[in-house]
Amino acid sequence: MTEQAATSPVVRRVDARHRYEILVDEQRAGLTAYRDREDRRVFFHTEVDEAYAGQGLASILVEQALADVRASGMRIVPVCPYVAKFLKRHEEFADITDPVTPEVLEWLDGQLKR
Structure with a gap:
């Protein structure tokens, strides 16, 4: 019996849900x-x-x-701790990264209704 190799993960943008998802063998593994x-x-x-x-x-x-x-011509604001940590290790995105400000946090709270 041979095992089938897992397929490479696929990342897709899901605009309707405001997120990117990563799929492994067509199953959502994260977002x-x-x-x-x-x-x-x-x-x-x-x-x-x-x-x-x-x-x-x-x-x-x-x-x-x-x-x-980057490809869409937008900029990044890393409120998420994981994204912020990733950006510290990957300086190739520094030119399109903006700081997290109190104004952005207040705006985000309003968007998320929290």
Whole structure:
């Protein structure tokens, strides 16, 4: 009996749900959520399901999401701690990253109704 190799993870943007999802074998394994404010994509939450932990999926997800932001001509605001940590290790996105400000946090709270 031979085992079938797992397919490479696929990242897709789901605009209707304001997030990017990472799929493994067509199953959603994680997501990074955002809201758009003018020309800025404000990332506020990233998660990977426990069943997929330890496989580096969060890094793949965030890297591809940020590359998509760059390709769309937008800027990044890293409210999400994981995205902020990723950006410290990946300076290639520094030119399109804006700081998290109290104004952005207040706006995000209004968007999320919290």
